[in-house]
Amino acid sequence: MSVRAEQLQRAAWTRASAPQTIGLVGIALGFLALWLALPPFGVRTAPAPVAVGILAAAAGIWAISRGKVRVGGGAIVIGLVGIAGALLAMRASSSNLEGVFVWSALLAATLRFATPLTFAAIGGMFSERSGVVNIGLEGMMLMGAFFGAYGADQTGSWVGGIFIGMLSGALLALVHAIFTISLRADQIVTGTAINFLALGVTGYLYNQHYGNNGTPNNLPAIPDVNIKFLSHIPPHGLGNFLYNSIGQLNLMVWLSLLLLPVSYVVMFKTPVGLRIRSVGEHPRAADTLGISVYRTRYGAVILSGALAALGGVFLSIGFLNSFTENLTAGRGFIALAALIFGGWRPFGAFAAALLFGFSSALALRLPDLSASSSAAWPVLFQTLPYVLTLIAVAGVIGRSIPPAAIGRPYIKQ
Amino acid sequence: MVDEAPVLELRGITKRFPGVVANDHVDFDLRRGEVHALLGENGAGKSTLVNVLYGLYHPDEGSILVKGEPIRLHSPKDAIKHGIGMVHQHFMLIPVMTVAENIVLATEPTQGGVLLDYRAANKRVAELSSSFNFAIDPGARVESISVGQQQRVEILKALYRHADILILDEPTAVLTPQEARELFAILKTLTSQGMSVIFITHKLNEVLELADRITVLRRGNRIDTVDRQGATEQGLARMMVGRDVLLRVDKGAPSVAEPLLSIDDLHVIDERGLEAVRGVSFEVRSGEIVGLAGVDGNGQSELIDAISGLQRVSSGTVKLGGRDVTGVNPSSILDLGLGHIPEDRQLRGLVLEFSLAENLALHDFDKPPDSRWGWLFPRQLVRRARDLLKRYDVRGGGPQTRAAALSGGNQQKVVLAREIGRGPSVLIAAQPTRGLDVGAIEFVHRQLVEARDNGKAVLLVSLELDEILSLSDRVLVVYEGRIVAEHGPDVGEEQLGIEMTGGGREVAA
Numbered sequence: 001m002s003v004r005a006e007q008l009q010r011a012a013w014t015r016a017s018a019p020q021t022i023g024l025v026g027i028a029l030g031f032l033a034l035w036l037a038l039p040p041f042g043v044r045t046a047p048a049p050v051a052v053g054i055l056a057a058a059a060g061i062w063a064i065s066r067g068k069v070r071v072g073g074g075a076i077v078i079g080l081v082g083i084a085g086a087l088l089a090m091r092a093s094s095s096n097l098e099g100v101f102v103w104s105a106l107l108a109a110t111l112r113f114a115t116p117l118t119f120a121a122i123g124g125m126f127s128e129r130s131g132v133v134n135i136g137l138e139g140m141m142l143m144g145a146f147f148g149a150y151g152a153d154q155t156g157s158w159v160g161g162i163f164i165g166m167l168s169g170a171l172l173a174l175v176h177a178i179f180t181i182s183l184r185a186d187q188i189v190t191g192t193a194i195n196f197l198a199l200g201v202t203g204y205l206y207n208q209h210y211g212n213n214g215t216p217n218n219l220p221a222i223p224d225v226n227i228k229f230l231s232h233i234p235p236h237g238l239g240n241f242l243y244n245s246i247g248q249l250n251l252m253v254w255l256s257l258l259l260l261p262v263s264y265v266v267m268f269k270t271p272v273g274l275r276i277r278s279v280g281e282h283p284r285a286a287d288t289l290g291i292s293v294y295r296t297r298y299g300a301v302i303l304s305g306a307l308a309a310l311g312g313v314f315l316s317i318g319f320l321n322s323f324t325e326n327l328t329a330g331r332g333f334i335a336l337a338a339l340i341f342g343g344w345r346p347f348g349a350f351a352a353a354l355l356f357g358f359s360s361a362l363a364l365r366l367p368d369l370s371a372s373s374s375a376a377w378p379v380l381f382q383t384l385p386y387v388l389t390l391i392a393v394a395g396v397i398g399r400s401i402p403p404a405a406i407g408r409p410y411i412k413q
Numbered sequence: 414m415v416d417e418a419p420v421l422e423l424r425g426i427t428k429r430f431p432g433v434v435a436n437d438h439v440d441f442d443l444r445r446g447e448v449h450a451l452l453g454e455n456g457a458g459k460s461t462l463v464n465v466l467y468g469l470y471h472p473d474e475g476s477i478l479v480k481g482e483p484i485r486l487h488s489p490k491d492a493i494k495h496g497i498g499m500v501h502q503h504f505m506l507i508p509v510m511t512v513a514e515n516i517v518l519a520t521e522p523t524q525g526g527v528l529l530d531y532r533a534a535n536k537r538v539a540e541l542s543s544s545f546n547f548a549i550d551p552g553a554r555v556e557s558i559s560v561g562q563q564q565r566v567e568i569l570k571a572l573y574r575h576a577d578i579l580i581l582d583e584p585t586a587v588l589t590p591q592e593a594r595e596l597f598a599i600l601k602t603l604t605s606q607g608m609s610v611i612f613i614t615h616k617l618n619e620v621l622e623l624a625d626r627i628t629v630l631r632r633g634n635r636i637d638t639v640d641r642q643g644a645t646e647q648g649l650a651r652m653m654v655g656r657d658v659l660l661r662v663d664k665g666a667p668s669v670a671e672p673l674l675s676i677d678d679l680h681v682i683d684e685r686g687l688e689a690v691r692g693v694s695f696e697v698r699s700g701e702i703v704g705l706a707g708v709d710g711n712g713q714s715e716l717i718d719a720i721s722g723l724q725r726v727s728s729g730t731v732k733l734g735g736r737d738v739t740g741v742n743p744s745s746i747l748d749l750g751l752g753h754i755p756e757d758r759q760l761r762g763l764v765l766e767f768s769l770a771e772n773l774a775l776h777d778f779d780k781p782p783d784s785r786w787g788w789l790f791p792r793q794l795v796r797r798a799r800d801l802l803k804r805y806d807v808r809g810g811g812p813q814t815r816a817a818a819l820s821g822g823n824q825q826k827v828v829l830a831r832e833i834g835r836g837p838s839v840l841i842a843a844q845p846t847r848g849l850d851v852g853a854i855e856f857v858h859r860q861l862v863e864a865r866d867n868g869k870a871v872l873l874v875s876l877e878l879d880e881i882l883s884l885s886d887r888v889l890v891v892y893e894g895r896i897v898a899e900h901g902p903d904v905g906e907e908q909l910g911i912e913m914t915g916g917g918r919e920v921a922a
């Protein structure tokens with residue numbers, strides 16, 4: 001046996017480790033190729049970025065030849081995209097480039113775009129780790145967005161908005177729980193129905209209450225956190241960068257960052273988390289030890305609805321200060337994707353949310369690059385987050401392993 | 414040592430499922446410090462009875478007494494509270510979690526009532542495990558440890574909860590002979606410390622080796638409870654099956670002719686990139702059964718897959734009836750006269766969701782008379798199925814029954830019917846009786862001997878030494894991908910056991 005173990009280890013290293021590392025270096029080089037052409041470097045001639053991009057692709061080819069198809073492929077694609085991006089960037093004027101790539105503003109926007117996704121993805125994590133697929137995140141977010149605005153309007157306070165918003169998400173999640181856990185309906189179908197239900201309910205109530213003029217302009221908003229002293233940190237450039245990127249973020253952004261370690265600890269360092277995961281991996285095993293599978297799943301799904309709703313609340317009264325029909329526009333699905341790419345882990349999901357956030361922020365600004373852009377350009381740029389995601393997922397991350405019992409209703413003996 | 418007052422008593426337990434009475438007024442009692450075996454064929458109701466005892470099923474009638482007190486069990490939680498622990502037939506372990514996490518789940522030690530105290534959990538599990546000489550790493554993931562160790566984790570789960578009654582449901586079904594022997598030693602230690610054990614099995618030799626008393630179930634009824642002293646395999650088998658059973662295989666001398674399967678210097682790389690078969694050469698001749706003995710995972714599966722064309726051969730040759738079939742695709746190899754009874758009948762032997770008629774046609778459905786011009790003739794499938802099911806005595810369903818609905822023994826008969834029914838010249842039987850009960854084992858063994866007597870070359874791969882020894886005309890021992898020894902039919906079990914674990918290698922090489 002020991003002979004085999006040794007052999008296995010050696011084989012594992014020579015087969016996997018070195019090419020994997022080289023492939024990852026290739027991916028980094030691909031990004032570097034693009035970055036060279038952007039501020040603050042702003043290289044204006046082709047040779048440097050092209051050389052770096054080709055190096056990236058070469059590393060990718062080598063990795064593929066050693067069996068690391070996924071990472072290698074990622075390096076090739078990112079290397080080529082890097083070259084193309086760099087060449088495109090060179091065609092834009094320097095001043096336009098500097099107008100678009102204001103890194104502090106991009107960072108702030110990235111965090112802002114990532115926040116609703118983070119809330120919803122973490123919510124989804126609780127539900128899915130307990131074994132219940134939650135495609136209804138979108139609907140739960142939408143409920144939170146509407147009832148957050150409505151609650152803030154009615155109570156006259158953003159705190160009221162947060163609570164009423166969370167409550168509405170939790171209630172919708174309860175419906176999901178009843179159908180999927182007690183009645184054992186198909187989780188995908190139920191989740192889809194939940195989304196349509198939310199669309200209908202919020203659409204109806206919105207038209208009923210605010211149909212003519214939209215939500216009032218003086219909706220109580222969740223405040224920004226102004227961290228003034230950041231701008232005084234020497235040197236001046238750094239202080240300014242810090243203040244402009246994280247000095248004026250919304251309270252909810254900070255809350256979402258706080259939620260990351262908290263949810264990590266709950267899921268992986270407490271008995272509650274262990275039980276949630278056990279129910280999602282092997283419900284019968286949990287049952288034979290006296291854990292109530294149903295109660296655990298109900299709790300996890302309801303919590304997931306409340307958290308997803310928080311993401312919606314942020315959208316309506318933390319970000320846009322208004323509600324319109326279908327405000328979430330698919331962000332719940334993107335959160336679900338972030339959750340999956342992140343391997344059903346808080347920080348993994350956050351990393352994926354940041355990627356989405358960054359590309360959304362970029363997509364919003366890219367049309368400014370060229371003065372002559374047609375009206376169709378911004379629409380095309382909207383696809384950037386999804387394209388980047390596809391590359392990241394297919395190229396680098398690979399398959400993440402879901403909880404073993406996900407999607408399967410539990411039938412007690 | 415054995416105290417006469419029962420720690421546990423079941424009175425008149427009846428449990429009905431739609432269409433079956435799984436337990437029919439079963440009485441059972443367990444004394445302190447004894448191993449009480451529950452013996453019966455598959456489907457006799459053994460698991461049902463202990464599931465009732467563990468609070469998983471609620472009995473329709475009857476009562477349960479622990480230390481003389483009647484108790485009600487609403488859930489496993491109640492059973493645990495009364496000191497009952499159970500190792501399930503299919504392990505209740507979470508593969509991606511650590512040993513310690515699996516053991517402490519639902520009774521976790523905490524820090525300040527909030528955080529799970531991993532340090533304390535690991536420490537307590539390590540102490541518990543070393544007090545039984547288990548040598549299990551509390552931090553190892555369950556999926557990374559052997560099946561034998563997983564079973565110990567299950568036992569630790571019960572001990573951690575202070576169980577003094579331990580139920581083991583067919584614990585040896587998944588173990589190698591060595592692991593089974595170690596398990597018996599563990600159980601003897603536990604009973605000497607006052608633990609009472611209910612041990613479920615359908616293997617007679619185990620019962621006679623381990624049990625103090627034996628209760629036999631048949632079709633949900635308790636047939637009798639007997640002491641081990643005075644019990645015989647023959648007598649127990651009769652109680653189990655309800656008729657006389659042939660335990661020793663009855664076979665005449667082989668009449669061996671030309672080689673039908675020849676393997677020459679075969680090398681196979683497995684999916685992890687390791688060399689699983691490292692230069693194996695042997696022949697199987699017409700009219701003989703060659704047994705391949707070895708501990709699981711020493712290259713047997715890869716060897717069989719290479720012969721049947723399911724896995725790529727990296728070098729060496731496989732000849733079937735003198736013809737080189739190395740690298741030929743599996744269905745052509747089957748057509749050239751190979752029959753293959755795969756080791757996992759549910760995964761590879763049958764398509765569980767298909768009907769028996771479809772399962773029996775899996776090799777021939779694409780040729781006349783089953784089909785013509787891409788058109789399948791279901792009536793032809795049914796006709797053949799009816800004939801085969803009768804010849805191979807498959808019970809519990811007709812041609813249209815789903816394969817999943819049959820018992821294990823009858824499923825295996827369907828596989829035999831398909832593989833032997835085609836009249837192959839070479840038959841590979843991989844663990845053909847795994848998980849089967851005495852009656853079905855007898856049937857399978859008779860079929861294999863009959864195939865040999867009809868002039869087929871039979872290669873038997875089995876983890877059960879008993880089976881190898883009672884059927885084989887020659888025995889090969891495989892260890893780490895090599896044939897390390899060859900013996901005649903009368904080699905001792907001890908000798909094989911040593912060679913299978915690498916002990917006899919120097920001598921053989």
Ligand SMILES: Nc1ncnc2c1ncn2[C@@H]1O[C@H](COP(=O)(O)OP(=O)(O)O)[C@@H](O)[C@H]1O
Pocket residue numbers: 430431433434435453454455456457458459460461462
């Ligand atoms: N959950 C169940 N639903 C319906 N029938 C069952 C169930 N569990 C067991 N049975 C039936 O009860 C009988 C006894 O099964 P079981 O107790 O598993 O037998 P054993 O463990 O002795 O092999 C079998 O006929 C089986 O099909």
Ligand SMILES: [Mg+2]
Pocket residue numbers: 456459460461502582583
């Ligand atoms: Mg059973």
